[in-house]
Amino acid sequence: MLALRFPRALYISKHSGRRLFSDLSFPVPPKPKGWPTPWITETDATDYLFPLYSQGWYISAVSGDLPTVKTAGLACRFAFPGCPPAAEFIKDVLTLTETENHHPCWLKLTNSGDNSSVHICSTTHSALRPKWDPTDTSESRALQGITLRDLRLAALISSLPSNTFRPSAEIGPSRTRPTWDELSATLRFWATPASQPTRTKESSDGATDGMIARREKKNPVCAACAGPHPINTCPNRHRIPPPPCALCDGSHWRVDCPVGKESQRSGKRVSQIKKTLAQTPVNPCPNCGGAHWMADCRVPQAPPQLVEALQLPVPKIDPFEANGGKVD
Structure with a gap:
């Protein structure tokens, strides 16, 4: 399948009347026709994914229609030097989604100081997974996932002139950017429902909604593999691509976040720990002279007057008196 390249403007914004694209040199897949849309193939992944x-796009876990089934979405986090350019970018994205008749499953704007970020994740709800079993039917294969619609939307979003985000040139293979074999194996693993006991909210013992909710918490659903266990005990979470960590944006599950573990150990806020990790003190610690902030110093701190008062003089011992006047 050949990539489409558009040398001229494609869309005109309905709100401002300006062109969304002046030049498209990024490979854009053709617009699929009909529903449901099949999942991407190996050729689609090679040409477009x-x-x-x-x-900067990566594979993110997305909850399916069933609580025990997960699927994949195509996500990216765009960074901007402030809120106005991020808001302009969001306007163009919304105009593009109306034109394409395909909307992302989430579109989030986050402001942090003078910087802003826009997090987008796209998946096709009316999709058709591959036929993995001879007994598969169209009904059993109906499962949301990544299709050519998502690849096309991602390529067009990356080509928007209002997108001033330039990802790092050091982006390489990772768990969130898997190869085709890794991606297909993960998608099939996610799409297999885990065996979980059926639960109903109808209680014959007169339990309240709060009591029922507390009972349901005893049967957790793993955020990685959707199994009937908490994610911190999941044996497969290290083989499943995680979404960006909500605490530090790292490529790991939140339960494995070093920032979160340090916060639990020290009792400090996450923002304090991130600030400490991001900045290295220029001057040594005034308390012990170490290469850390004084607030993180492990040496007991006391006023100089108290330290001087607690220092005992070194006793002077006459060696002749210690040996009873005898010389060895």
Whole structure:
């Protein structure tokens, strides 16, 4: 399948009347026709998905229609030097989604100081997974996932002139940017419902909604594999691509976040720990002279007057008196 390249403007914004694209040199897949849309194939991944990795896009876990089933979404976090350019970018994205008749499953704007970020994740709800079993039917294969609609939307979003985000040139293979074999194996693993006991909210013992909710918490659902166990005991979470960590944006599950573990150990807020990790003190610690902040110093701190008062003089011992006047 050949990539489409558009040398001229494509869309005109309905709100401002300006062109969304002045030049498209990024490979854009053709617009699919009909519903449901099949999942991407290995050829689609080679032609369109893998080039998107270099633009900052990655594979993210998305909850399916059933609580025990997970699927994949195509996500990216765009960074901007402030809120106005991020808001302009969101306007163009919304106009593009109306034109394409395909909307992302989430579109989030986050402001932190002078910087802003826009997090987008796209998946096709009316999709058709591959036929993995001879007994599969159209009804059993109906499962949301990544299709050509998502690859096309991602390519067009990356080509927006209002997108001033330029990802790092050091982006390479990772768990969130898997190869085709890793991606297909993960998708099939996610799409297999885990065996969980059926629960109903109808209680014959007169339990209240709060009591029923507390009972349901005893049967957790793993955020990684959707199994009937908490994620911190999941044996497969290290083989499943995680979404960006909500605490530090790292490529790991939140339960494995070093920032979160340090916060639990020290009792400090996450923002304090991130600030400490991001900044290295220029001057040594005034308390012990170490290469850390004084607030993180493990040496007991006391006023100089108290330290001087607690220092005992070194006793002077005459060696002749200690040996009874005898010389060895």
